[in-house]
Amino acid sequence: MSLMSLDDALVRLLAGADAYLQTVPHAARVPASVPLSDALGRVLATDIASSMSVPSVENSAMDGYALRAADVVAGGPGLAISQRVAAGQVPTPLTPGTVARIFTGAQLPEGADTVVMQEDVRLVDGLACFDAVPQAGAHVRGIGCDIMEGSVILKAGDRLGPAHIALAASTGLDRLPVWPRVRVATFSTGDELVMPGEPLVPGKIYNSNRFLLRGLLAGLDVLHTDLGIVEDSLDATREVLRRAAADHDLIVTTGGVSVGEEDHVRPAVEAEGRIDLWALAIKPGKPLAFGAIRREDGAEALFIGLPGNPVSSLITFALCVRPVLLRLAGMADVAPVRIASRADFSWPRGDRRREFLRARRNAQGGLDLFSNQLSAVLTSTVWADGIVDNPSGQTIAPGDTVQFIAFSDLLS
Ligand SMILES: Nc1nc2c(c(=O)[nH]1)N[C@H]1C(S)=C(S)[C@@H](COP(=O)(O)OP(=O)(O)OC[C@H]3O[C@@H](n4cnc5c(N)ncnc54)[C@H](O)[C@@H]3O)O[C@H]1N2
Numbered sequence: 001m002s003l004m005s006l007d008d009a010l011v012r013l014l015a016g017a018d019a020y021l022q023t024v025p026h027a028a029r030v031p032a033s034v035p036l037s038d039a040l041g042r043v044l045a046t047d048i049a050s051s052m053s054v055p056s057v058e059n060s061a062m063d064g065y066a067l068r069a070a071d072v073v074a075g076g077p078g079l080a081i082s083q084r085v086a087a088g089q090v091p092t093p094l095t096p097g098t099v100a101r102i103f104t105g106a107q108l109p110e111g112a113d114t115v116v117m118q119e120d121v122r123l124v125d126g127l128a129c130f131d132a133v134p135q136a137g138a139h140v141r142g143i144g145c146d147i148m149e150g151s152v153i154l155k156a157g158d159r160l161g162p163a164h165i166a167l168a169a170s171t172g173l174d175r176l177p178v179w180p181r182v183r184v185a186t187f188s189t190g191d192e193l194v195m196p197g198e199p200l201v202p203g204k205i206y207n208s209n210r211f212l213l214r215g216l217l218a219g220l221d222v223l224h225t226d227l228g229i230v231e232d233s234l235d236a237t238r239e240v241l242r243r244a245a246a247d248h249d250l251i252v253t254t255g256g257v258s259v260g261e262e263d264h265v266r267p268a269v270e271a272e273g274r275i276d277l278w279a280l281a282i283k284p285g286k287p288l289a290f291g292a293i294r295r296e297d298g299a300e301a302l303f304i305g306l307p308g309n310p311v312s313s314l315i316t317f318a319l320c321v322r323p324v325l326l327r328l329a330g331m332a333d334v335a336p337v338r339i340a341s342r343a344d345f346s347w348p349r350g351d352r353r354r355e356f357l358r359a360r361r362n363a364q365g366g367l368d369l370f371s372n373q374l375s376a377v378l379t380s381t382v383w384a385d386g387i388v389d390n391p392s393g394q395t396i397a398p399g400d401t402v403q404f405i406a407f408s409d410l411l412s
């Protein structure tokens with residue numbers, strides 16, 4: 001079997017996602033305007049420019065006294081306190097030669113250019129006395145020091161996290177335009193699978209991949225339909241694929257994509273659509289399949305078949321399904337961040353395939369490696385907090401620099 005490089009496969013997968021988006025009827029790709037409280041995890045459909053500056057008026061960064069720096073004489077007799085401004089109040093212009101008592105976030109009186117924090121002010125007979133002349137402009141938050149009116153604060157394609165939504169809120173926006181959620185159907189194949197809670201009769205194993213996919217998809221904020229376990233037969237697999245294609249953008253399966261006679265997924269996809277690529281030069285995850293399933297109306301749903309070994313499922317989801325989902329959701333930049341890191345382990349035999357080794361950051365700033373890297377050993381994925389992206393044939397000695405991808409960047 002000839003294996004495709006991951007980079008080539010990603011080009012094809014993303015081209016497939018882009019081509020799919022072109023086939024979606026215009027009416028189904030209209031951004032929805034959602035309230036901020038529903039925007040978390042959604043992908044922004046347009047750039048957002050702020051209609052106001054933040055802050056919109058000069059205000060104080062400290063509890064203290066607002067004044068004109070030029071009025072202060074170090075060790076002098078002190079200045080009268082002419083007004084008190086709390087946050088939310090509107091001050092009057094500052095009487096020359098006086099100070100205003102002011103609190104954090106309160107608007108600066110016209111004529112004041114500086115705030116002195118209260119710890120640096122002595123009150124003597126009701127006058128504010130200073131031991132030093134403050135630097136003009138100190139502790140003043142200028143108009144627009146966070147956001148200038150008209151500037152772009154959020155970009156089309158941004159995935160909206162808590163900070164994005166808070167930034168929009170700070171400019172008074174109460175709704176944001178987002179793309180529709182991607183619709184994903186999943187099923188597991190394998191007559192050996194039973195669900196947790198059921199008795200484990202001889203020959204069976206528990207279905208862990210179902211929960212893996214559920215969790216991974218929940219983290220990506222898609223509309224997920226879990227079609228359960230499908231028996232190992234060509235007809236049953238074809239029937240579920242047909243059904244799923246009708247109202248989903250992407251179908252993801254686990255298991256049944258290798259070369260055994262009981263691996264019905266690829267033949268079923270070929271019968272109901274087409275396979276565009278199969279088998280990658282990566283370990284784990286070699287037998288990944290990508291293609292499409294025909295719909296009755298002539299359009300297609302995308303298909304990705306993940307290998308059944310649980311670690312292979314997780315790694316191929318992270319490396320291949322996630323970028324496709326993010327692209328379908330409206331994001332341009334879908335590559336995870338690789339961090340150059342120090343290996344505190346040795347890996348004496350590189351593989352012909354590019355390897356993704358389960359590793360964990362240690363307190364010394366290096367990486368430790370899980371002792372068992374078999375693709376059936378799910379324990380490795382809980383122990384690890386990311387993967388080392390190890391090129392084909394590469395051995396690793398302690399102290400070598402390797403490329404690390406954190407699960408936090410890869411699984412959500
Ligand atoms: N002769 C060859 N055999 C295999 C090859 C090969 O190139 N030649 N490739 C191996 C590699 S690499 C992988 S990865 C697996 C992938 O096989 P499949 O995708 O067809 O998956 P299955 O055979 O159905 O299952 C593999 C393994 O994973 C377990 N499994 C499956 N589904 C689940 C699930 N939902 N939850 C938990 N565990 C699951 C299954 O019991 C098997 O142990 O093929 C190799 N074979």
Ligand code: MOO
Nearest residue numbers: 284285286312375
């Ligand atoms: O590619 Mo398989 O996923 O190595 O075990």
